[in-house]
Amino acid sequence: MRVKIVEQVIYINKDDVPQYKKGGSVVRNSYFWALRSIACQARRDRDWEYESEVWFALERMLISFAESGYLSTSETILEFPTDAEIPPVLRNISTWQEI
Template sequence: MRVRIDNEILYIHAEDVPPYKKGGSVVRNNYFWALRSIAVRSVRDREWEYEMEVWYALNRMLLFFMESGYIGLRETQLEFEPDSDIPIELRSASTWQ
C-alpha cells in the first residue's frame, strides 16, 4: 500500500485502501474493518488517515495479516517513497517503493 506522512498523519493512497466486498472473503472483510476501526478518517475513494498514536497498533495489525498468508504482501505492506524516512513504529511492516 502506497503511503505518505504529513504532519504526523499517515495517509494510505485511496487506490490502495482494501475494499469491502459484501459476500467476499471473511479474512479480507475483517482486514478492511480492522484498518478502518483505527483510522482517524476513512472516507470512500479518499486517502485513509492514521494518527501517530495508532502507528504501533497499525504495524502489529499489518504484521498479523501478512503472516496469516490470506492477504498478499502488496496489500499489507506499507510502501514509502524512496526518499522518505520510515518511522520506527512502522518499520517492520514497511518498505520503500
C-alpha cells in the same frame, strides 16, 4: 500499500486500501474493518488517515494479517516514497516504493 506522511499523519493511498465486498472473503472483509476501525479518516473517495497515536496498532495489525497467509505482501506492506524516512515503529512492515 502506497503511503505518505504529512504532519505526523500517515495517508494510505485511496487506490490501495482494502475493499469491503458483501459476501466476499471473511479475511479480506475483516482486514477492511480492522484497518478502518483505527483510522482517523477512512472515506471511500479519499486516502485513509492514521495519526501517530495508532501507528503501533497499525504495525501489529499489518503483521498479523501478513502472517495469516491469506493476503498478498502488497496488501500488507506500507510503501513509502524513496525520499521519506520510515518511522521506527513501522520499519518491520514497511519498505520504499520502487521507481
